Amino acid sequence: MMSAAESPFVSPENRAWAEAAERGVLLLKHCRVCGRNHYYPRPFCPFCFSEDVEDLAATGEGRIYTFTVNRTQPELRINAYVTLADGPTIMTEIVGADPDAVKIGNEVTLAFRSSAMGFPAPVFQLKRSVVEP
Numbered sequence: 001m002m003s004a005a006e007s008p009f010v011s012p013e014n015r016a017w018a019e020a021a022e023r024g025v026l027l028l029k030h031c032r033v034c035g036r037n038h039y040y041p042r043p044f045c046p047f048c049f050s051e052d053v054e055d056l057a058a059t060g061e062g063r064i065y066t067f068t069v070n071r072t073q074p075e076l077r078i079n080a081y082v083t084l085a086d087g088p089t090i091m092t093e094i095v096g097a098d099p100d101a102v103k104i105g106n107e108v109t110l111a112f113r114s115s116a117m118g119f120p121a122p123v124f125q126l127k128r129s130v131v132e133p
Contacts (some may be wrong), residue, residue, distance in 0.1 A: 009117040013057055015091055017041040018119040026110055026122050030056040039088040052099065060110030061085040069099040078102055082124050093123045101126065 020027045023118035031045035032052040067080035078094040107127035
């Protein structure tokens with residue numbers, strides 16, 4: 001598999017994001033002017049249009065805002081919008097879950113999966129509850 005450095009999908013605007021994904025970190029952008037976090041990587045704030053933005057490592061925690069189960073062949077997919085604890089809502093996929101266990105409001109945690117783009121794609125898993133014996 002190619003790396004972010006070799007990928008034709010990496011540009012100066014998303015290079016830091018792609019390289020962070022290779023390390024298992026999801027980068028958001030934080031606007032120093034309006035104070036809001038946003039996703040996907042871009043060189044300006046979509047809320048106030050300031051170019052005074054900085055990278056921010058996401059906590060990796062979130063909740064399912066909405067989802068759909070695609071039962072097409074050859075594999076089942078659970079596509080979802082996840083609202084991150086850090087603010088933004090992102091389109092992603094829920095992996096490793098029984099589709100019948102997925103509910104709006106479920107807590108999820110970040111994972112990464114290899115992609116054809118040359119760097120890992122962020123996906124989410126249902127947060128496991130620890131049950132005391």
